[in-house]
Amino acid sequence: MRLENKCAIITGGASGIGGVTSKLFCKEGAKVAILDINEKAGHETVSEINANGGKAIFFKTDVSKSEEVSRSVDATIKKFNKIDILFNHAGTIIVKPLHKSTEEDYDRLMNINVRSAFLICNKIIPHMMKNGGGSIVITSSIGGEKGFAYESLYCMTKGAVLQLARSIAVEYRDNNIRCNAVCPAFVKTNHGLREIDELDALGQKWNEADLKIVQGRLCNPEEVASAVLYLASDESSFVNGNAFYVDNGWYAKG
Numbered sequence: 001m002r003l004e005n006k007c008a009i010i011t012g013g014a015s016g017i018g019g020v021t022s023k024l025f026c027k028e029g030a031k032v033a034i035l036d037i038n039e040k041a042g043h044e045t046v047s048e049i050n051a052n053g054g055k056a057i058f059f060k061t062d063v064s065k066s067e068e069v070s071r072s073v074d075a076t077i078k079k080f081n082k083i084d085i086l087f088n089h090a091g092t093i094i095v096k097p098l099h100k101s102t103e104e105d106y107d108r109l110m111n112i113n114v115r116s117a118f119l120i121c122n123k124i125i126p127h128m129m130k131n132g133g134g135s136i137v138i139t140s141s142i143g144g145e146k147g148f149a150y151e152s153l154y155c156m157t158k159g160a161v162l163q164l165a166r167s168i169a170v171e172y173r174d175n176n177i178r179c180n181a182v183c184p185a186f187v188k189t190n191h192g193l194r195e196i197d198e199l200d201a202l203g204q205k206w207n208e209a210d211l212k213i214v215q216g217r218l219c220n221p222e223e224v225a226s227a228v229l230y231l232a233s234d235e236s237s238f239v240n241g242n243a244f245y246v247d248n249g250w251y252a253k254g
Helices: 016-027 039-051 066-080 103-131 152-175 190-201 208-215 221-232
Strands: 007-011 031-036 055-060 085-088 134-139 177-184 243-246
Touching: 007 016, 007 066, 007 103, 016 031, 016 039, 016 055, 016 085, 016 190, 016 221, 031 039, 031 066, 039 055, 055 066, 066 103, 085 103, 085 221, 103 134, 103 152, 103 177, 134 152, 134 221, 152 177, 152 243, 177 221, 221 243
Parallel strands: 007 031, 007 085, 031 055, 085 134, 134 177, 177 243
Antiparallel strands: none
């Protein structure tokens, strides 16, 4: 019960890493509000959590739109009275050569991956300041600092949210607000497997042998969720402004 009496918001918390983390947070004692655009998955995840004795609510939210973010955050505070933890996970990927990328591609990734992070942090930080502090975890990626072919736009957005996490850590440390970024490599989710398939289609061929060289094997979403739990919990009380790699040594190897 490492999150007992804690209240959390998880954006993109309906499925994949976000869904696994929503379930883990509730298992560890937190009340969780899931903000996600996927209404069907959101209701299914909340139903499963509550059927197993957890406490979760769902708000259909396009987190790239300020009005929807404000409405969902206000509703969460009204329901839970406080927000101790924010896991800003909502995001997507476009796999495409840079010279074939469009302004629409750029706008879409910036809105979903970066604008959403700004909006949710901008809305929640004042509440955390008034409430005595909190812990924020933002999903970046190994691509936040390591460059990848065919993922220029994605890497750019993940670098941006990594710097946002570091900047929040510095600016709000004295308000007892911590902020860290979790940086996964390839993860066995629909998102991660689609990324591999699209890279394969462009000739990169991320087969099992290639994955073994760089990260040993595919990461399981539960392994990322466990890292997020640590960063969100009081166990990491002196961990702040960290890029927390969940990549089995890929980034360290170079």
